[in-house]
Amino acid sequence: MAVARTENPGLSRFGLPIAGLIGLGLCGAGILVLLDRQGGPHLLASIYDLLGNSAGATDLRNGSGDQVIAKILLAAIALTVGVGGIWLLFIGVGSLVSLLRPRWRDRILPWVFVGPALLLLAVFLVYPAAGTILRSFVDDHGQFTLRNYAVMTESDFTQILRNNAFWLIVGTGGSVLLGLVFAGLFDRIRRESLAKTIVFLPLAISLVGASVIWGLVYAWQPAGQPQIGLLNSIVVAFGGQPIPWVTTSPINVFAEIVIMIWLQTGFAMVVLSAAIKGVSGEIIEAARLDGASERQVFLRVIVPVIRGSIITVSTTIAIVTIKIFDIVYVTTGGRFNDDVVANRMFHEIFQFFDDGRGAALATLLFVAVLPVMYINLSNFRRQQRGA
Amino acid sequence: MTASAQPIESSRVARVAAWRPPFVRSLPLRLSVFAICALWTMPTLGLLVTSVRNPLNITTSGWWTALLHPFEANQWTLSNYATVLSSDGMGNAFINSLIVTLPSTVIPITIAAFAAYAFAWVPFRGRGILFTIVVGLLVVPIQMSLIPILQIYSAGNLYGSFLGIWLAHTGFGLPLAIFLLYNFISQLPRDLFESAAIDGASHLQAFTRIVLPLSVPALGAFAIFQFLWVWNDLLVALVFLGPGAEVRVLPTALFQLIGSRGGSWHLLTAGAFITMVVPLLVFLLLQRAFVRGILAGSVKS
Numbered sequence: 078m079a080v081a082r083t084e085n086p087g088l089s090r091f092g093l094p095i096a097g098l099i100g101l102g103l104c105g106a107g108i109l110v111l112l113d114r115q116g117g118p119h120l121l122a123s124i125y126d127l128l129g130n131s132a133g134a135t136d137l138r139n140g141s142g143d144q145v146i147a148k149i150l151l152a153a154i155a156l157t158v159g160v161g162g163i164w165l166l167f168i169g170v171g172s173l174v175s176l177l178r179p180r181w182r183d184r185i186l187p188w189v190f191v192g193p194a195l196l197l198l199a200v201f202l203v204y205p206a207a208g209t210i211l212r213s214f215v216d217d218h219g220q221f222t223l224r225n226y227a228v229m230t231e232s233d234f235t236q237i238l239r240n241n242a243f244w245l246i247v248g249t250g251g252s253v254l255l256g257l258v259f260a261g262l263f264d265r266i267r268r269e270s271l272a273k274t275i276v277f278l279p280l281a282i283s284l285v286g287a288s289v290i291w292g293l294v295y296a297w298q299p300a301g302q303p304q305i306g307l308l309n310s311i312v313v314a315f316g317g318q319p320i321p322w323v324t325t326s327p328i329n330v331f332a333e334i335v336i337m338i339w340l341q342t343g344f345a346m347v348v349l350s351a352a353i354k355g356v357s358g359e360i361i362e363a364a365r366l367d368g369a370s371e372r373q374v375f376l377r378v379i380v381p382v383i384r385g386s387i388i389t390v391s392t393t394i395a396i397v398t399i400k401i402f403d404i405v406y407v408t409t410g411g412r413f414n415d416d417v418v419a420n421r422m423f424h425e426i427f428q429f430f431d432d433g434r435g436a437a438l439a440t441l442l443f444v445a446v447l448p449v450m451y452i453n454l455s456n457f458r459r460q461q462r463g464a
Numbered sequence: 465m466t467a468s469a470q471p472i473e474s475s476r477v478a479r480v481a482a483w484r485p486p487f488v489r490s491l492p493l494r495l496s497v498f499a500i501c502a503l504w505t506m507p508t509l510g511l512l513v514t515s516v517r518n519p520l521n522i523t524t525s526g527w528w529t530a531l532l533h534p535f536e537a538n539q540w541t542l543s544n545y546a547t548v549l550s551s552d553g554m555g556n557a558f559i560n561s562l563i564v565t566l567p568s569t570v571i572p573i574t575i576a577a578f579a580a581y582a583f584a585w586v587p588f589r590g591r592g593i594l595f596t597i598v599v600g601l602l603v604v605p606i607q608m609s610l611i612p613i614l615q616i617y618s619a620g621n622l623y624g625s626f627l628g629i630w631l632a633h634t635g636f637g638l639p640l641a642i643f644l645l646y647n648f649i650s651q652l653p654r655d656l657f658e659s660a661a662i663d664g665a666s667h668l669q670a671f672t673r674i675v676l677p678l679s680v681p682a683l684g685a686f687a688i689f690q691f692l693w694v695w696n697d698l699l700v701a702l703v704f705l706g707p708g709a710e711v712r713v714l715p716t717a718l719f720q721l722i723g724s725r726g727g728s729w730h731l732l733t734a735g736a737f738i739t740m741v742v743p744l745l746v747f748l749l750l751q752r753a754f755v756r757g758i759l760a761g762s763v764k765s
Contacts, residue, residue, distance in 0.1 A: 148560070152562075159574070159634075160574050171667070175668075190579060190582035190671075191594070198597075204612065209610075278504075278748075279504070281746070284696065285719055285736075286715075286740050294506075303525055305522065305729070307507075307510060396603050403699065407698075407719055419607055423699075439608050439611070443604065443608050446604070450603045
């Protein structure tokens with residue numbers, strides 16, 4: 078593909094710098110509006126003043142009136158500044174750098190491209206991670222201490238760790254196993270894509286929404302009253318006593334894990350299904366000629382071949398289950414012996430205002446995902462060497 | 465990714481012919497698939513049915529009983545939606561969600577696309593180690609960032625502002641964005657870039673005229689990812705945007721609804737469905753692109 082050069086010296090000499098300066102000015106103004114807490118309403122009020130709508134402007138300044146329009150205006154400015162400003166930065170600095178000698182240009186230009194990303198990663202991930210680890214080892218006065226980690230020796234913490242282990246093992250294992258079985262089953266039916274869509278759909282639903290959906294399934298009324306929850310109505314129909322699923326320990330931990338499995342199975346199924354379809358038909362045919370049953374073909378031929386995908390899916394879901402927060406926070410708040418590390422961390426910070434202990438719990442989560450990070454990195458290295 | 469798509473497709477054709485077990489349309493298989501699909505749909509169906517039922521009926525009978533006599537018109541109502549949208553503020557939260565999600569989706573894509581191009585095709589010192597760091601950051605829990613960023617936000621008066629949450633979602637979304645786009649962009653044929661360089665194209669021109677047009681599938685896939693992630697996020701929204709009615713987003717509003725209207729299933733179900741409408745639509749309409757993104761992000765060998 079040939080890439081034409083811009084052959085318009087007049088425009089590039091004067092037009093571009095002027096356009097760039099105007100753009101820069103607009104971006105600067107936009108950032109000022111964004112930084113102002115009342116930027117949206119104030120800007121819209123000024124616009125209303127210009128248009129002669131002083132009543133609307135006064136309403137806006139008093140915190141009422143067309144606040145929605147003001148918000149949309151703010152978002153439009155954010156989109157323009159965010160996207161336009163980035164482009165302006167890349168093109169502007171890129172053109173400036175290309176005026177330099179080739180040796181310097183080739184050295185600096187890549188940093189212009191990766192610069193904004195690296196800056197944001199440093200500010201929002203690297204610096205905070207380092208800060209959190211450090212914070213976990215100091216008390217409120219900045220003195221070194223291990224006391225923050227004492228939270229982990231308290232008696233209820235063994236229960237938290239047990240619950241997290243259930244999440245990790247049952248949640249991950251259940252999703253991957255069901256995903257694998259469904260991928261194998263759906264592979265053999267005619268309406269494969271419809272069945273897949275149905276299982277895959279919950280992935281679009283938020284954990285909060287899913288918690289409400291399942292809250293209705295688990296709904297409980299005292300015995301004798303009409304059960305409006307699907308699960309308890311089945312239990313009662315079979316002559317059992319209704320069970321308060323979300324408040325009975327340890328059933329509630331598994332009731333919550335089921336929500337996660339319901340969400341994540343579709344993800345595992347889609348990835349594993351693609352892997353199964355990548356298994357060569359010749360191998361399968363050869364196994365079948367050797368007299369292998371369909372089950373044997375699946376377990377002894379297909380599963381070993383797609384082992385890599387199974388591991389990748391497992392690690393991805395493991396990360397989600399280790400950090401699980403929303404479902405527990407929304408369903409019970411961890412009050413019924415179903416607490417987990419991430420939920421406890423949230424409560425340490427925002428309920429007990431104990432940043433040190435919160436930091437220690439965050440660091441624990443970080444340590445827990447380190448093996449997955451190691452697997453990812455060594456996969457990536459191998460891939461790079463292969464390429 | 466594109467390079468490997470072709471052989472998979474052709475082997476699939478070969479496999480379809482071979483991989484047809486004798487009991488293809490056997491009853492047990494079809495029954496079990498039907499059971500799985502019913503099981504997976506039931507919870508959401510229950511939510512949907514409950515959300516349009518009369519509050520009185522909801523507390524006295526299970527939602528499935530309504531399906532037995534669907535033509536009794538007086539048991540259906542839309543007033544649950546009207547109530548949560550107005551008096552419980554879900555309508556306002558819906559707009560806030562849109563306002564938070566759109567910039568939080570578009571901005572990281574732009575920044576990540578430039579970075580992914582440089583990581584893939586522009587040699588520079590430290591490139592390998594920096595990209596390794598990006599891959600490592602993929603799994604760092606957001607929990608690690610909460611306390612320090614919150615301190616910065618309190619100092620910079622960014623807590624509870626849209627700017628604060630746009631920046632936070634941009635930062636948190638970047639590792640996956642760069643990683644996905646790198647996977648795609650690095651697989652583009654080398655010849656393209658070599659002939660562009662021979663024609664005297666700068667890196668910027670190569671990026672805008674080759675990389676961007678060809679990367680539309682990957683950009684779209686990540687856009688869907690990030691959109692769903694931001695729209696459905698509770699933790700980041702709770703921590704950086706907070707529960708204030710002016711700025712709170714749908715997951716926060718739904719969570720507060722659970723707190724304030726705990727037993728009122730007619731409102732909870734309607735509220736929950738309002739939070740789900742947009743992601744479900746996005747998902748159903750763009751499912752193929754979404755699946756492509758998932759496969760690009762997770763199948764590494």
